[in-house]
Amino acid sequence: MSRISRLPAPLLRAAACTGVAALALTACGSGSGSGTASTGSGSVKVGLITKTDTNPFFVKMKEGAEKAAKENGAQLSTAAGKFDGDNAGQVTAIENMVAAGVKGILITPSDSKAIVPAIQKARAKGVLVIALDTPTEPESAVDALFATDNLKAGQLIGEYAKAAMKGKTAKIAALDLAPGVSVGVQRHNGFLKGFGATDKDVVCAQDTGGDQAKGQTAMENCLQKAPGINVVYTINEPAALGAYTALKAKGREKDVLIVSVDGGCTGTQAVKDGKIAATSQQYPLKMAAEGVKAVVTYAKDGKKASGYTDTGVTLISDKAQDGVTSKDTAYGLENCWG
């Protein structure tokens, strides 16, 4: 570098300008449009775009997609946003995948509304787009949706909590996700529906972003506000474990019922250990595997997947309640993710 910097300035400028000009020329020159890249022979290309790279839920989803791609002779490429909510990152990933000539894209939208224009552009170029886990708004913006029924997931733990309370008056705390995120809203509403309660019965509601540390802080504050809390609804198991830590510090872990959603392996183990009473388990691996299969089918027969496919949800608990169907943690740990 230092040696280069001793070259005469005009030479350097010339070199720099030629480089930029060459680039500009290539940019304006020949070449086909970015879409409908001809893959020629070879395997079907499938893209998977998750919210982040690091959340175990999406790691599992990727595993499921990789396995299914191998089985079906497809070629998988993956991408993710930098953080939960990174819409621009997902838009870029869609564009690059379309440029790479994918036949179909499986996406877990970070922002259900904001991603829609980018999806429309991809679909206009003949790419099959399937939403996994989280629906778009409107739902019809994608060809198909493979996801957990989040309302049902909430409803199951609501029914469980109602039965487990055995008629005691409930004082409910809700550790939610974040404002305006459909998954969180659906689970929350499902829980209330299953419990037969309304938002008036929730004495404390806090957003946690699904984060354990924030879940703990939220629970500490809720206990400060309403010490008599005896039921805690949590958006996912990290938030539930945070709540458990806060309750344990107050010596309340035995007499407060915590219910959750997700069915991650750590979370299911926490159910087995008695920290969480029950959780609704969902199946990211299945969402991804079904998605890959759908793209391969589309590539072969031109048949597009459509509508909503419920990938299932199972209530996991070791303390079964009368009138509520559940499976034990042995089953849960066998089918957990993460």
Place this chain on the structure above:
Amino acid sequence: MTATTTPYAELKAPTTARRLLTAPTTGPLVALLLACAFFSVSTDQFLTGGNFSLIVQQVMVVGTLAIGQTLIILTAGIDLSCGAVMAFGSIVIAKMAAEGSLPPLVAIALGIAVCGGFGLLNGLLVQKIPLPPFIVTLGMLNVAFALTHIYSEEQTVTNLPGPLTALGKTFPLGHTDITYGSLVTIALFLLLAYALSSTGWGRHVYALGNSQEAARLNGIRTSRLTIGIYTVAGLLYGIAALLLISRTGVGDPQAGQTDNLDSITAVVLGGTSLFGGRGSVLGTFIGVLIVGVFRNGLQLMGVASIYQTLITGVLVILAVTVDQLSRKKAR
């Protein structure tokens, strides 16, 4: 600290100054061309006009932010608030036009002005109190972030009127489609590159970055200059806000959260020194393209995105290393 070791000759002789402007961009340019060559060989789809047009589209928002960031870093400052200010500007534009029933052009002007206001405020705090730029812009990052979420009520603004997304539209050139927004970004880069290299103002910016005290003693009105630079940067963030809206087609309160760091990455990769006084916006353009080319190329190869992060990190460290070593040699 480094300012005191800068040879006096660098400030005086225009040819030397020119050499310093050009030299730091050579390394990045070579890196960019090597990356392009690598991806051209490894994938069929990389070397097409459509793909290059796509890369420029993808980097136009961070690119425009990075112009402002370059100006501030040239003064030995830093701006952590750029992404958040842009996000606020974009929500102002989107809401004013979509819900506030303001004419789109007025909404756009208002949004850009609001961002300029943030820049002005940053500049005043840095210069008049004075506070370290890092602290001022860190605070402003939180202020703008919070205002974005309060004002948007956490809702994505959809159904934007046509003029707001006009810059996202494309026109055909040969066999590829070029976005109007890309042209705006490229024009801004050229404009600021000209202003920095060929006007008195530009020379003052470099002088200020080398040593504020020396610049002041030479009769440069450093206070006004600094405030002006932050304001110009703010206005650029406002334009970036418009580009962002036009690209995604929505007003998104979550936008821009890592754009402050991404813009700093681009500036550093482009050979601009974090210690001020050395670098150029053309270098930054190359830096922005390096990031865009890697992201695009690796995706075309089917490499997982976490490797982009890994490679970008390594490149940043390399770039700063090169900067430091060349400084040592220059003594």
